[in-house]
Amino acid sequence: MAPDQVSKRLDGVPVYTVSNHDNEFVLISDSNGHKSLGLFCFRHEDAEALLAQIRDREPGLGRGAKIVAVSLDKVYQLKTEGIAFRFLPDPLQVKHALESRAKTGDPGKAFDGVPVFQSDNLVLRSKNRRFCPIFFSKEDLERALLGAFKQQQKINPALKVNTDIQVGSFEDVLQRLESSDDGSGWGDVVFIPPGMDALSHFSEKVSAVG
Structure with missing residues (x-):
């Protein structure tokens, strides 16, 4: 890219x-x-x-x-x-990242880089394109997931909330973006600023990213 x-x-x-x-x-x-x-x-x-x-x-x-x-x-x-x-990085987000990794069996005591968070259960769509939001704050991602599931539960009340979250580093994502091509899927990444509502920021970014 x-x-x-x-x-x-x-x-x-x-x-x-x-x-x-x-x-x-x-x-x-x-x-x-x-x-x-x-x-x-x-x-x-x-x-x-x-x-x-x-x-x-x-x-x-x-x-x-x-x-x-x-x-x-x-x-x-x-x-x-x-x-x-x-x-x-924000020390609180580093703490969240280490706790999340510990749950997956990685007991590391240090985090290399700036932690970022995403979930396969949160996908944003626009004009037949699928976008993957990446958050710098775990709390922001959790709020976005909860909001998305509340909307889905209006259609399917039996739907269970799934807050599965993956942790990575901003530096690694940046490196992957730099080495990606149009068909790799990394072109669908949208970064969500800390404290920003995901849907509001996404609607502003789509025209620039697309």
Whole structure:
């Protein structure tokens, strides 16, 4: 999939970082002090902690620094330009991901990357196309599943709620999108921003993704 097509799927998903007074992203040195990279947080409060850390370490830089929201498609453009960065996932979603994996027999104590959630029981359709919504929040997916089943139960009252959820990493999905072609099925992925109603966001995205 071409970079511009991948970028369209990321548009509208916010992350947070720290910029200086010139609105340039503040780069952080790694633990060895050899490499500078941008840090992007999925929670505003984590960006606040990052800003406090910068102000503590470099008061001169910190005085003009501020938190800014950036759409994921803009961050993806940094990758295509060769700029190094790292995502800081929501710790609660990491906890959910580890718990979900433990239920499937994977007792790992660490999660590599940003967790994302999906369910085979939640499929969105438009103009004879089938779309797979991928969520950054397990709670958002659970709400969407419950809403979908309530609609189905109006047609079939005997239908049982099924909240089967699969866990993956955003980085892995992104890699699969980049290496996919039109017939692979990965072109049907729609990312749902945290806190966003899935159906509302989907209706806005279909024209851009299609």
